[in-house]
Amino acid sequence: MMKKLLSVALLWLVTLSAGAQQKLMVTYVAKNAVRVRYSDPKVKPELPDWLYVKHEELKKADVTATVRGNVVTVKDKAGKNVFCATTHQLKEGEATLTFESPKDEFLFGLGQFQDGYSNVRGLSRRLTQVNTQISIPMLISSKGYGVLWNNYGLTEFNPCKQSVKLIKRAGAGEREEVNVTSTEGGKKEVRERHIFEATIDVKEAGDYALLLDVGQKMARRHNLLIDGKPVIEMQNLWLPPTASKIVTLSKGSHKLLAELTKDDKPVLYYNKVKDETTFRSPVAEAVDYTVFIGTPDEIIATYRELTGECPLMPDWALGYIHCRERFHSSDEILQTANRFRSEQLPISMIVQDWQYWGKYGWNSMRFDEEFYPDPKALTDSLHKMDIRLMVSVWSKIDKNSEVGKQMVAGGHYIPGTDWIDFFNPDAAAAYWKNFSERLVPLGIDAWWQDATEPENDDLEGRRVNAGKWAGEQVRNVYPLLVNKTVYEGLVAAGKEPMILTRCGFAGIQRYGSALWSGDVGNDWETFRRQITAGLGIQAAGIPWWTYDAGGFFRPQNQYTDSAYIERMLRWIETAVYLPLMRVHGYMSNTEPWNYGKEAQNIIAQCLKERYRLMPYIKRCAKEVSEKGGTLMRPLVFDFTNDVEALKQKYEYMFGPALLISPVTEPGASSWRTYLPQNSGGWTDYHTGKHYDGGQYVTTPVTKAYIPVFIRAGYTIY
The missing domain is CATH 2.60.120.260 (Galactose-binding domain-like)
Known part of the structure; x- marks a missing residue:
């Protein structure tokens, strides 16, 4: 091993042994970020850079990286060691990174997982894309650093031997x-x-x-x-x-x-x-990662600077989004919209789920006129009520449909599947051409890109881009390219993009995409796990997220089952304080009036509360777009030095001012909340009572609301 440190302006290049092919290169890519790459410099990258939008190499930074042998250490502006990678290994196409992780560290991120963990230090996870799981290889540490693992394939986090x-x-x-x-x-x-x-x-x-x-x-x-x-x-x-x-x-x-x-x-x-953290990808060209130094907000802001800033979310997308599986006709949609208005229930958007294409075949990009005789008239009617329409569109197309036959003729499918090959630029262009000609002129406002994993990790064992790349090389990045195609097409057409997608990858925030947690159940444990899943998405740098409030899979007696209705209300009460508020359910008519008068009144209060908070939510949304902010905030963002706060799995900040404490158990008449250490303390949002920070408090709750506290020094109106 060479012991001498070679410093050349903005990078260090160290040969690990006289005969070794791999070299370790460290590059300053932002004032508080360095990119590390361990590879054979003779081997040129085979895959495009889909992850980063900024590629500047700085001559001067606020952090310092040093390389000694196989060890990379990154110091903050004050000269304190913050990050130390001890292993960089590239062997037979498998890349491994290991870095120190002391016992008192908390790690957050990696995307949306259903295991119920918020702090992932020591946890073993397999990062793949499937329904209800969104893998984003980005972490934030309570020790003042973040790590983005630059690999598009399956990744083992803390693999077990x-x-x-x-x-x-x-x-x-x-x-x-x-x-x-x-x-x-x-x-x-x-x-x-x-x-x-x-x-x-x-x-x-x-x-x-x-x-x-x-x-x-x-x-x-x-x-x-x-x-x-x-x-x-x-x-x-x-x-x-x-x-x-x-x-x-x-x-x-x-x-x-x-x-x-x-x-x-x-x-x-x-x-x-062990007191270490490992990323391992079995298919890789290099050990490649970026280290960010600073507070969580500073880390996320730089992450967005490098991978793409968030467009401003349209104001109308921040209100209530009403969805069900499914509406069967234009008449059903209009009747439902009119009743929301007549019942004085606030609503901003209504959603048409799948199968509106009817006899024309799966995702044929055409409404079956027997049930939807004039889709443009439908959107015009909704717009007159100040309601937007979102429509489900898939990356899968029936090969016997008119569009599908075009795709077959062009060779635009991933072989052996019905999924469009978005890795192939010609296939992506053909998809968008049909999308833009058949759907965009109908006045539809928002686009629900469903099953964008593609569903069930379907790239394994296949080849993409006319056989150029193995599916294993790009296994996790498919949703990024689907959303890229739709977003860039909408922008070029002069439209204001709003996309809801079931899967994502690092960088997807630049396409204005919101994510949701997929086809989940409705029980209390599932509810709890959606909160930790959402916080994992936020810590991975993706700001727009929601869930199917009430659960997607619901009991058959949902309209009269008091135990289910209690759970559903807690899902909805928490959804008031999510980045997006949306109800959905399989084989369900999810309208509030179907669950009894008491439930309808409580849901009405929730909807009105969302709209009362709209000025605050809009300010926070602007921060997301202009300053790299985060709306649904894991407590590490605001209370990094409060160990008790870092232990909380379900509490979070909604913007900088509101502490949200979801009720996650049945039959609660009171609820225990940890109030983080905060100068000036906290005020109960419902009662106005003041509390000091740094303590647990028990406050009364009813069926109609969950505990919310206002942070001293902040205003919401």
């Missing part, structure tokens, strides 16, 4: 029939549960990271017991293929048992938690 296959017990399992969504529409599916078992021997007691992989593209259940004690439990009609957990294990033998579905092939990966 040990694993065991769970073996299925002999015999028949328990069967059930369920209604599910698919890329062909709604369908019934028979599922059969089975017991899987294994044993592991732990050589050393301590905290262990677990990653349960069910062995399929999507899971139906995550379940694991260790020595008879529940460790992992999550059920939904769709779940990601992996689930993560940190547990404390004693030395010795431990029995594993999992109740999963018939065709699962479960493997449990496990590793003792």
